[in-house]
Amino acid sequence: MESLILVILVIMPGVWSGDWRVTFNDQCALKGTSIVIKCKYDYPFGHFVTSVTWSKAWLVSGRHRLFPVSNLQSSPDHFVYAGNKRGDCSLKINDVHDDDSGAYYFSFVTTLNRWRSQTFLQLSVKELTAVVQPSTVTEGDDVKLTCVSGCPTPTTIVWYRDGQAVPNPVFQARREDTGRYYCAVLGQETARSAFVALNVQYAPKKVSLSISPSGDIFKGSSMTLTCSSDANPPVTQSGYSLYKDGHFIGSGQHHNISDVQPSHSGLYHCQAWNNISWRGSDLINSTQVPLDVQYRPVNVSVSMDPPPVVQGSSVNLTCSSAANPAADNYTWYRIDSPSSSSMLQVGSGQVLSLPSVNASHTGLYFCQARNRLGESNSTEVLVAMMKEEHGGMPLPILAGLGVSLFLTLVLVLIFFWKRRKQRIHAEKETMLGFKHNGRGLSSSATEDESNSVYANIHRLPSSPPPVTDITPHSQRSSHREHDAPVSSEDEVTYTAVTQKPRDPSLPRHINNSRSKAGETDDAVIYAIVAKSS
Missing domain, CATH: 2.60.40.10 (Immunoglobulins)
Incomplete structure (x- = not known):
C-alpha cells in the first residue's frame, strides 16, 4: 500500500x-x-x-x-x-x-x-492578404500571385480563382484568367484571404450580328439588327459599325428598320472595336449574315411579240414581274371591249400563245402573277388585228420601198449639189482668165508674139439687132432708164489652152534676169472676148 x-x-x-x-x-x-x-x-x-x-x-x-x-x-x-x-x-x-x-x-x-x-x-x-501583380493586364502579359500572411508561422499556401484551383502563381494572362482570386492555407481552406480581382483586357471576340425577328423578313415589316461581342473592356455604342455588301451603314449596336423594302436585301456584317488590338488588328469583323426580303409580285408587265398583229399570224404574250420568291403561277384574262367589265380567262403560264389570230382574239389582255405571298395584275395590252388588203404589198416591202425612195432622193440631191459646185468653179476660172488677159495686153509689146496663144470668144446674137435710135440726145438718156433687154443668154465657146513652162536647162540667174528685164519664159495666154452687136 x-x-x-x-x-x-x-x-x-x-x-x-x-x-x-x-x-x-x-x-x-x-x-x-x-x-x-x-x-x-x-x-x-x-x-x-x-x-x-x-x-x-x-x-x-x-x-x-x-x-x-x-x-x-x-x-x-x-x-x-x-x-x-x-x-x-x-x-x-x-x-x-x-x-x-x-x-x-x-x-x-x-x-x-x-x-x-x-x-x-x-x-x-x-488574415491572409492576396496580391495580384499587375491587377489589370492585356492578354498575353505575365501575372504573378503573392499571398502575405500576418503570422510568422510558416504555412503552405494554395490559390483559387472563382473556386477553381490555380496550379501556378506565375502565368501568362489569357482572357479566361479574368476573375476573383484568393489564397488559402493548405488543409485549412477556410482560412483564406479576401478576394482580389484580375482584369485581363482583350480585343473583341465572337463578334456576331443577329436579325430580329428571326426567320423570313417581309416587305413592309420592321426588323432590328443587333451587334454583339465578347470584349474587355466592353465595346461601346460608337465601337460598333454595320456594313451592307461592304458599304458602311452606320454606327451603334442596334439598327432599326421600320419599313423593310426589297432594296434592304444583301449581306450584312458587324465590325467591333475597343482600342485593344489582336494580332496587329484593331477592328474585328463578324461573319456575314444574308438578309432576303420577301414580297409578292410587283411591276407586272406584258410584252407582245411581234407588236403588229396581222390576221392569220401568231402572237406571243409574255408576262414578267419582280417577286421573292419568284412568281410560280400566271393567269391570263381578256376583256373584249373597254366598256365591258366582264373578264374571260384565256390561259395560264408565263407565255400566252395565239397561233392564228382572227377577229375573235381582239381585246384587252392582262396577266395575273402569283406567289405564296400574294398576287398582282399587269397593265392591259390591246391586241388589235391589222388586216392585209388584197393585192397590196406586205408591210415589210412597203417599208423597204420607202427606204429606197429616201436614199434615191438623197443621191439626187448630192448629184445636183456637185454639179452646181462644178459650175461655180468654172465661172471663177473664166473670170480669172479675163483678168489675166488684161494684164497681158499691157505688157505684150516687148514679148515675142510667137509664144502667145490667143483665143477669140464671140458672143452670138440671140435677138434681132436693135432699131437705130432716132430719139434726140436730150430724150435718149431718159429712154435708157426704161429700156432694158428682155432676155438674152450668152453663148460662150471654150478653147483648151496650154502653157509653156520655163526652160529648166537655163540657170536660175538667167531666168531671174529675164524676169527683171520684163521677159518671161512662160507663155502668156490672152483671151479676147468679143461681143457681137
Whole structure:
C-alpha cells in the first residue's frame, strides 16, 4: 500500500516542484484556422485539481473583467479544452475570427486552494492578404500571385480563382484568367484571404450580328439588327459599325428598320472595336449574315411579240414581274371591249400563245402573277388585228420601198449639189482668165508674139439687132432708164489652152534676169472676148 501511494505521488505534478505556476506563450492565429494554445500548469504537493477554467479579459467601463470562454457567445465547439487536470492546460479554438483576439487567463481549483495565471496570453488574429501583380493586364502579359500572411508561422499556401484551383502563381494572362482570386492555407481552406480581382483586357471576340425577328423578313415589316461581342473592356455604342455588301451603314449596336423594302436585301456584317488590338488588328469583323426580303409580285408587265398583229399570224404574250420568291403561277384574262367589265380567262403560264389570230382574239389582255405571298395584275395590252388588203404589198416591202425612195432622193440631191459646185468653179476660172488677159495686153509689146496663144470668144446674137435710135440726145438718156433687154443668154465657146513652162536647162540667174528685164519664159495666154452687136 505504501509503495502504491509513493508511485502516485511521483507521477503527480507538483511533487518535484511544489510551486503554483502556469506557463504559456503568446499566439498568432490566421483568421479561419483552428489553433491549439499550448499551456502547462503546476501546483504544490498534496493538492488535487478539481476544475480548470480559461477566461478572456474584456474591457468594461474602463476596467478589464474576466469572462469564462464557456460563457462567451459562440458556437458550442468554438472553444475546446484540450488539456487535463494533471498539468496540461492547452486550449483549442476552432475557426478563429477577429473577436477571438485578446488576453486570456488560465485558472484552476484544487482540493485545498485555487490559482490563476499571474500573466495573460495574448492571442493575435491575422488574415491572409492576396496580391495580384499587375491587377489589370492585356492578354498575353505575365501575372504573378503573392499571398502575405500576418503570422510568422510558416504555412503552405494554395490559390483559387472563382473556386477553381490555380496550379501556378506565375502565368501568362489569357482572357479566361479574368476573375476573383484568393489564397488559402493548405488543409485549412477556410482560412483564406479576401478576394482580389484580375482584369485581363482583350480585343473583341465572337463578334456576331443577329436579325430580329428571326426567320423570313417581309416587305413592309420592321426588323432590328443587333451587334454583339465578347470584349474587355466592353465595346461601346460608337465601337460598333454595320456594313451592307461592304458599304458602311452606320454606327451603334442596334439598327432599326421600320419599313423593310426589297432594296434592304444583301449581306450584312458587324465590325467591333475597343482600342485593344489582336494580332496587329484593331477592328474585328463578324461573319456575314444574308438578309432576303420577301414580297409578292410587283411591276407586272406584258410584252407582245411581234407588236403588229396581222390576221392569220401568231402572237406571243409574255408576262414578267419582280417577286421573292419568284412568281410560280400566271393567269391570263381578256376583256373584249373597254366598256365591258366582264373578264374571260384565256390561259395560264408565263407565255400566252395565239397561233392564228382572227377577229375573235381582239381585246384587252392582262396577266395575273402569283406567289405564296400574294398576287398582282399587269397593265392591259390591246391586241388589235391589222388586216392585209388584197393585192397590196406586205408591210415589210412597203417599208423597204420607202427606204429606197429616201436614199434615191438623197443621191439626187448630192448629184445636183456637185454639179452646181462644178459650175461655180468654172465661172471663177473664166473670170480669172479675163483678168489675166488684161494684164497681158499691157505688157505684150516687148514679148515675142510667137509664144502667145490667143483665143477669140464671140458672143452670138440671140435677138434681132436693135432699131437705130432716132430719139434726140436730150430724150435718149431718159429712154435708157426704161429700156432694158428682155432676155438674152450668152453663148460662150471654150478653147483648151496650154502653157509653156520655163526652160529648166537655163540657170536660175538667167531666168531671174529675164524676169527683171520684163521677159518671161512662160507663155502668156490672152483671151479676147468679143461681143457681137
